[in-house]
Amino acid sequence: MDEMTYEGVAPEELPLFRGLPVSRRTDLMRHAMVHSVSSGTVLFEQGEVPNFQLIVLAGSAQLFGRSAGGREVLIEAVRAPDLVIPAAVLTGAPYLMQARVPEPSRFLLIHAAAFRAAVEEEPLLAHAAIGSLAAQFRRMVRQIKNLKLRNSTERVGCYLLALSKRQGTPDRAVLPFEKTLIASELGITRESFSRALSSLGKSGIRVDGQTIEILDAARVAAACAPDPLIDGTDGEGFAV
């Protein structure tokens, strides 16, 4: 299929809404709309107070942290289906990150007040919000451990191993976005990322554009000490 721009779920099919009383769902949908946005769109800026709970129906959003000096780093990518920073929306606190869209994507926007009210009253929604919040919290903890306990080469190596595992291809990994972005996600410069990749060459890694061949995963693991409590994912305990 070409024009696969808009894959993903229809709003009514969201696991988030599964099992919800029909009245509740229609009520929520009255305070909601679907937005299709093109690559590059800024969804919100850091410092803004949330107006909507955004839900990724298709595509993804990238969350950036920016310093006063204008330097910008990728903190997280949110993929469909998930909530975009429920922590800010549910507390009504200003966003700590900017959200941008790296590919054509579709979002469900629910007015913040309506979403908060619905979560307060509806245990199933609360459950979904808790699942999303918990998963996001744990991703942040993993990232902090990664930053504090590993050097840059280890971070890169473990990133590749985790990626290949997630993609189901033990002998290679395809980078999901530009190397510069990945570098900032890993807390290093693009140059250091490039050097880390080439220094992993002696552990059995070959770089070909966005594709990284992993010739000897065991050797990479020996060099980088992957750890399920840092690199793992929690699986789909709570779908949204």
Place this chain on the structure above:
Amino acid sequence: MDEMTYEGVAPEELPLFRGLPVSRRTDLMRHAMVHSVSSGTVLFEQGEVPNFQLIVLAGSAQLFGRSAGGREVLIEAVRAPDLVIPAAVLTGAPYLMQARVPEPSRFLLIHAAAFRAAVEEEPLLAHAAIGSLAAQFRRMVRQIKNLKLRNSTERVGCYLLALSKRQGTPDRAVLPFEKTLIASELGITRESFSRALSSLGKSGIRVDGQTIEILDAARVAAACAPDPLIDGTDGEGFAV
């Protein structure tokens, strides 16, 4: 008062339980117990599956991340009254951090399954859990921004400014624990922390043991570029 070892709230007075149907509260308390623990106690290890939701009634808990190599860093301190990593308990996923107690403290322990069930069914509890999760998520995001966007001296300077503000003493800050620990929280070595403090001397800071005099907060701020979206706290939106 001497013997102020056990300050803090009584379990029945927890905001968490405020407004809860009495039946629910007694039901929860049947699955709960209060534990008073001495300094140094390990509450749980990273990798363990949670048995209890721990709630800090008095004192605090420190959360550490450990690498395979045995290196250990402070990730967060949880102070009364708050939940200790609801993210792990509510998802049933293994702890990503070890919890230790740095001072005599008192905890309420609620059996994990009972706590999960209660949160599922009781909107008020769900609300409290969401508030705690959201606040903790945001603290992690701030920490990541701090690590990725600042150098070590900036981190130390902003830490001191935030501390003095939190303590209500604009002209000084009292370090809440050993410098080695704070250093690991800030992602640097104790030596670098010490050097950062002395290099902040030329911005108007004097070190006297655990007390740091801030002679000229404006100059420190100029050197370290504090940012409410990194150093701020969200206030007590959701008390637990």
Place this chain on the structure above:
DNA sequence: GGCATGCCTTGATTTGAATCAATGCCAGAT
């Protein structure tokens, strides 16, 4: 007292990563 022990500071040195700079390599536009 004297002497461990733990925590911190300071200095010397090394090292990992950032920065600076140049070049290469596309994909898309003309």
Place this chain on the structure above:
DNA sequence: ATCTGGCATTGATTCAAATCAAGGCATGCC
């Protein structure tokens, strides 16, 4: 086909922070 702009690599160099090493200053203990 040639130009162009964005991204990536590579090398040279600088710089920040870690590491290594020594000493200081408490506190508690015998």
